Amino acid sequence: MSGSPLSRRGLLLSAGVVTAAGLAGCDLDPTSSGPAAEPSADPDEAIVTAARAELSDLITRLGTGTGTAALVAVHRIQLAALQGEPPATTGRSRTLSRTRTVVRERRAAERFTRWASASESGDLARVLASIAAGIRMQPVLRGAS
Amino acid sequence: MEVPALQRTLAAEHTAVFAFGVLGGRAAVLGQSPLRPALAAAYDVHLVRRNRLRILVTGAGGDPVAAEPAYDMPRELTTPAQITAEALRVERACVSTYAALVAATTGTDRAWAVETLSAGALAELAFGGLPLPLPGLPAGFARG
Numbered sequence: 001m002s003g004s005p006l007s008r009r010g011l012l013l014s015a016g017v018v019t020a021a022g023l024a025g026c027d028l029d030p031t032s033s034g035p036a037a038e039p040s041a042d043p044d045e046a047i048v049t050a051a052r053a054e055l056s057d058l059i060t061r062l063g064t065g066t067g068t069a070a071l072v073a074v075h076r077i078q079l080a081a082l083q084g085e086p087p088a089t090t091g092r093s094r095t096l097s098r099t100r101t102v103v104r105e106r107r108a109a110e111r112f113t114r115w116a117s118a119s120e121s122g123d124l125a126r127v128l129a130s131i132a133a134g135i136r137m138q139p140v141l142r143g144a145s
Numbered sequence: 146m147e148v149p150a151l152q153r154t155l156a157a158e159h160t161a162v163f164a165f166g167v168l169g170g171r172a173a174v175l176g177q178s179p180l181r182p183a184l185a186a187a188y189d190v191h192l193v194r195r196n197r198l199r200i201l202v203t204g205a206g207g208d209p210v211a212a213e214p215a216y217d218m219p220r221e222l223t224t225p226a227q228i229t230a231e232a233l234r235v236e237r238a239c240v241s242t243y244a245a246l247v248a249a250t251t252g253t254d255r256a257w258a259v260e261t262l263s264a265g266a267l268a269e270l271a272f273g274g275l276p277l278p279l280p281g282l283p284a285g286f287a288r289g
Contacts, residue, residue, distance in 0.1 A: 074278045081280030113263070117256045122248035127280050129247045129259040133240070133266035134279035142270070 044124055047115045051128060052084035054108055060087045061104070064095045071105075071138055078131045101140055109135040148207040150249030154258075155202055157242040158195035159212035164235045165191055171222045180225055183271045184232060190268070191239070194261065201254060233272040240265040 055075050062068040062075070076086055096104060112132035119125040135141065165188035172181045199209040221227050243265055246258040266279060 074276075077278040078280050081278075109263075113259055116247060116259045122250075125255060125259070126244050126248040129262050130244055130279040132259065133263040134277055136263050137266050137270065137276035137279070139276060142267075142276075 043120045047119055047128070048082060048124070051112065051115055051131075052079060052082050054111060055079040055082070055084060055131075056087045058104060058108060061094075061096050062101065068101070071101075071140060074134060074138060078134060081127055081131070105135055105138065105141050109141070147250050147254060148202060148205045150246050151198060151202045151205060151254070152207060152210045154242050154246045155195065155198040156210050157239055158191055158198055159210070160216050161191040161235050161239055162188065162195055163212065163216045164218065164231065167218055168222065168228050168232055168235075172225075172228055175225060175228075178225060180228060184228070187232065187236070187268060187271070190264075197257075229272050233269060233274050236265060236269045236272060236274070240269065 055078055059072055059075050059079065062072050079086060109132050112128050112135065116125045116128035116132060119128060165184055169181070169184040169188055172178060172184050175181060202209040219227070219231055222231060240262060243258050243262040247255055247262060250258055266274075266277075270276065
């Protein structure tokens with residue numbers, strides 16, 4: 001199902017990178033000699049950061065497991081919707097057992113549900129809620145009691 | 146902002162209740178098909194949601210939108226595959242609607258919309274829907 005991920009403008013505003021007034025003409029080039037835009041205190045910034053970290057951690061921990069490729073692909077799409085950078089593949093890491101995978105995925109779904117309810121931005125809430133739903137749809141949780 | 150979104154969602158549930166009523170009737174000739182209890186369960190779920198939305202609209206100061214006398218349904222609804230496909234389409238439309246309701250609401254209304262979006266996504270699976278990542282659902286109604 002194609003859709004409309006959070007727009008870059010919407011996500012930058014939600015992440016508190018720049019103010020709305022500054023976004024139109026701000027210079028994000030770190031080498032620029034111009035004044036840097038002051039980041040706004042955005043209540044959703046912490047949510048976006050935490051949500052990206054949650055998905056990145058899942059991708060990292062699932063990435064080397066057997067039979068998890070499809071789930072990793074789902075989380076990569078979800079992370080991209082939050083304009084998050086995929087984690088670097090850095091050799092072998094301790095992978096999750098099947099039981100731990102279920103626990104982590106369930107926890108992630110609950111966290112995204114809470115974040116969706118807590119988000120100030122309605123657009124961000126929509127994306128977070130759809131991620132929670134997408135996680136719950138995955139076979140790993142549907143097959144678990 | 147909330148009342149129009151609640152009204153749109155109520156309208157979507159009116160459609161869903163009608164549709165699952167029709168689909169349940171069409172499936173009655175299928176004998177002991179697992180499709181029949183799935184359609185009956187979906188009908189009940191959408192009926193409950195519709196009733197709740199009426200209360201939410203009233204509580205928000207609106208006059209709940211009434212159901213239409215009838216809704217357009219596909220002409221061909223005789224085989225399990227046709228009935229299942231239409232059931233899936235209706236569930237997907239509702240999921241998109243609840244995504245929009247999430248964006249348009251706050252507090253307990255949003256919390257309910259978030260939970261219902263998940264429930265609706267899971268309901269798609271009962272009618273052949275595939276598990277999807279789901280980010281970036283359309284902000285408005287699904288088309289088709």
